[in-house]
Amino acid sequence: MSDILVEDKTPTPAPVPRTPRLASRQLPKWAPLAIAAGAIAIAAAIGAGFGLDSKIQWGLIALVLFVLGSYVITARVEGRRQAKDRVATSLVWSSFILAVIPLYSLVQTTISNGSKVLDGTFLTHSMNNVLTIQPGGGIYHAIIGTVEQVAIATAIAAPLGILTAIYLVEYGKGALAKWVTFFVDVMTGIPSIVAGLFILSMWFVLLDKAPATGFAGSLALAILMMPIVVRSTEEMLKLVPNELREASLALGVPKWRTITKVVIPTALGGITTGVMLSIARIAGETAPIALLVFGSNVINNDPFKDPQASLPLYIYQQYGNGNEPSYDRAWAAALVLIAFVMILNLVARGIARWKAPKTGR
Incomplete structure (x- = not known):
């Protein structure tokens, strides 16, 4: 039996016209x-x-x-x-x-x-034997003073601030913690001149002599720096999930070891960033340095003896001289100070990104 092909003569239905979609009028991107x-x-x-x-x-x-x-x-x-x-x-x-x-x-x-006078000579020379009305001189002595004063203030304020924040987050539950939090909030808004006056009065009362040292200025800077460190560290510690603490304690690990081995390493990036930003905050303070350090035109590498220079105070003194060479030196020192603070902020951002929690793909 042979197959018979039958032609299908059913008419093809006409295509149904598509209903246009409702389109809202929009402005072009430009x-x-x-x-x-x-x-x-x-x-x-x-x-x-x-x-x-x-x-x-x-x-x-x-x-x-x-x-x-x-x-x-x-x-x-x-x-x-x-x-x-x-x-x-x-x-x-x-x-x-x-x-x-x-x-x-x-x-x-x-x-x-x-940029008029900023060069290698300006960065490597002091104002020793340079008249204020003459061009020349530099900020080497002021850079040394700023670095030493800020470093001492950091060595004092950073450990105390971090330990205070650890107490407030991990242990502080009673009235003492509330009072500490209250005083930290008050210290955050203290003007820098008040911190300088406090150290000045204490210096006169306890030692019965004028301060005039870089260390005295560092104490005032530490007072200004400490509440910033406490607040930033406290916020970073609160971001650590409680599940990490509970898992460590469930394994029988003591609380102090949980804090040092679990909590602090987890929040280390944020803590370091807060410390760096607090350093940038105090690096430009002038009032306490003017009260306690007095300034100097010569290089003084000993912050515990004799007056010492500082970049903010150097800018203030040079601009106060009221002549063109001093104005140029003041602007150049201000540019160096801005660069110093900018570098600290970039380092803080780099540390925060480096220590940020890594997420899987």
């Missing part, structure tokens, strides 16, 4: 840039028309026009709900710009003025 360019152009025209000389005024007008323009255009195209979201985003970016402009102006002014 719309914010166009609105910003238009706001700047209108602000420049307004500033020129009304005779506004300050570019800051032009910028503020441009920001206001940018926010208003974003809302109006977005509301007409995408609706009021999206317009409110666009305005919130615009306000965030505007706040960011307003915060960055002073910082940029500060850094740019310091670099332009401080």
Whole structure:
């Protein structure tokens, strides 16, 4: 029997037209840039028309026009709900710009003025036998003083601050812990001049002589540094999961060993970052150094004897001389101090990233 092919003459149904999807109107991605360019152009025209000389005024007008323009255009195209979201985003970016402009102006002014005399000679010489009205001299003695004073303050404040934070988090549950927390909060807001006056009075009462040493300034800096270390360390210890503590204690490990072998290593990155940031905080203090260290034009490597220089005090004294060479030295020293603080912050960020918990893939 042979197969018979039968042709299928059933008509093919016509394709059903697709219903178009509902599409909402959206602004193109380049719309914010166009609105910003238009706001700047209108602000420049307004500033020129009304005779506004300050570019800051032009910028503020441009920001206001940018926010208003974003809302109006977005509301007409995408609706009021999206317009409110666009305005919130615009306000965030505007706040960011307003915060960055002073910082940029500060850094740019310091670099332009401080780079005039900043060279190898300036970094390796002191002000010994240099008249204030003459060019020359350097900040080598001030760098030594700042490094030694900050190092001594760190050696005093960091261990005490870390141990205090460990007590507050791991042991402190009663009235003593509440009082310690209260006094730490009070010390956080103490002006630096008050810390200097406290050490000055104690120095006179206990030793019956004027301080005039780098060590006295370090004691005041340690008072300013300690609450920052306590607070940062306390927050880092609270971030350690309680499950780690409970697992260690369940295995019969004593509490002190759990703290030293489990808790502290887990929070070590954050603790180190807090200490580095507190060092950057006290490195620029001038008032306690002026009261207790007095400053010096010669190199003094002994922080426990005789007056000693410091970078913040050097900047203050040089700018107070009121002549062009002193102004140049003050700006150059300020640039070095900013670089020192920036390096400390970069080191803190590097340590935080290095010690951050590693997540698996």
